[in-house]
Amino acid sequence: MERTGAPRVFRVAQAMRRASTRLAARMNDLAGWVFILCAGFITLDVLFRNFGGFSSSATTEITSYMLAFGIAWGLAHALAARAHIRVDVLVNKLPIAWRQYLHALALAVLTFLALFLAWCAWTLVDESVFFNATDTSALAIPLVIPQGLWAIGISMLAMQAVLQLFEVACLLCANDAQQIDSLLGARGYQEETQEALEEVGITPPAFPRQGSNP
Numbered sequence: 460m461e462r463t464g465a466p467r468v469f470r471v472a473q474a475m476r477r478a479s480t481r482l483a484a485r486m487n488d489l490a491g492w493v494f495i496l497c498a499g500f501i502t503l504d505v506l507f508r509n510f511g512g513f514s515s516s517a518t519t520e521i522t523s524y525m526l527a528f529g530i531a532w533g534l535a536h537a538l539a540a541r542a543h544i545r546v547d548v549l550v551n552k553l554p555i556a557w558r559q560y561l562h563a564l565a566l567a568v569l570t571f572l573a574l575f576l577a578w579c580a581w582t583l584v585d586e587s588v589f590f591n592a593t594d595t596s597a598l599a600i601p602l603v604i605p606q607g608l609w610a611i612g613i614s615m616l617a618m619q620a621v622l623q624l625f626e627v628a629c630l631l632c633a634n635d636a637q638q639i640d641s642l643l644g645a646r647g648y649q650e651e652t653q654e655a656l657e658e659v660g661i662t663p664p665a666f667p668r669q670g671s672n673p
Contacts, residue, residue, distance in 0.1 A: 466629070466633075468629060469626070469629040469630075469633065472622070472625045472626040472629050473626055475622050475625070475626075476619075476622040476623055476625070476626045479535070479539075479615075479618060479619050479622050480536075480539040480619070482535075482615070483535035483536040483538075483539050483615060483619055484536050484539070486532045486533070486535065486536065486612070486615060487532065487533045487535075487536035487537075489532060490528070490529040490530070490532040490533040490612075491529075491533075493525050493528060493529040493532075494525075494526075494529050496525065497522050497525040497526060497529070500518070500521065500522065500525075501518065501522060504518045515598075516596065516597040516598075517594075517596035517597055517598045517600070519596075520594050520595075520596045520598075520600065521596075521598075521600075524600075524604075524605035524608075527605065527609050528605060528608045528609055528612065530612075531608075531609045531610075531611075531612025531613050531616075532608075532611070532612040532615070533612075534612060534613070534615070534616040535612070535615040535616045535618070535619040538569070538616060538619050538620060538623070539619055539623075541643070541644070541645060541646050542646070545645040547644075547645040550645070551644075551645070555636045555637065555640055556636050558636070558639075558640055558644070559630075559631065559636040559639040559640060560631075562627070562639055562640065562642075562643035562644065563624075563627050563628075563631060563639065563643075565643070566620065566623060566624050566627060566643055567624060569620055570617070570620040570621055570624050573613070573616045573617035573620045574617045574620075574621070576613050576616075576617070577610065577613045577614045577616075577617040580606070580609060580610035580613045580614070581610050581614070583606055583610070584603055584606045584607050584610050587601070587602040587603045587606055588603050623642065623643070626642070627639055627642065627643065630642075
């Protein structure tokens with residue numbers, strides 16, 4: 460939602476969050492292709508093992524790295540798209556004036572957790588570089604490669620969380636509870652239905668937002 464005459468700091472926060480969201484979406488697309496490659500690799504390895512007597516001897520390790528990499532690179536987009544699992548039975552029953560603070564608190568906790576995980580991830584990468592660590596498979600893959608890709612995904616989640624928290628802080632100062640709820644509130648079945656209809660080219664009806672009580 461555009462805000463005419465909004466303070467400069469809010470416009471900067473919104474622009475940064477949108478840029479991060481676009482980057483997270485591209486990373487999520489790449490993660491999806493990684494999962495497809497992972498499935499293809501497993502399929503080929505099974506076929507070659509059964510009919511050709513040949514195996515990579517590192518299927519478990521490689522696919523584990525691909526899954527970890529793909530999951531990590533999809534986390535930031537899940538946050539931006541409000542796709543993380545939420546338990547919102549009680550939250551949606553509260554007035555929106557109260558919900559905005561609960562949304563902000565939840566995001567602040569997630570931001571702290573994401574920053575801590577990012578710090579731990581890069582500490583692990585640094586240790587792998589120091590010890591020149593490799594996995595125990597026949598390929599002896601340097602662990603810094605999968606761990607580094609994983610750490611980038613975790614760091615992207617942390618950056619997305621920080622930028623969203625910055626924007627939410629600006630919105631709290633402006634007392635814009637509706638925008639905070641739109642940015643952080645859990646997706647309802649109406650929004651899921653609208654998205655599904657739009658994907659197949661059908662113009663969806665205008666459903667009211669779930670939990671939009673004043």
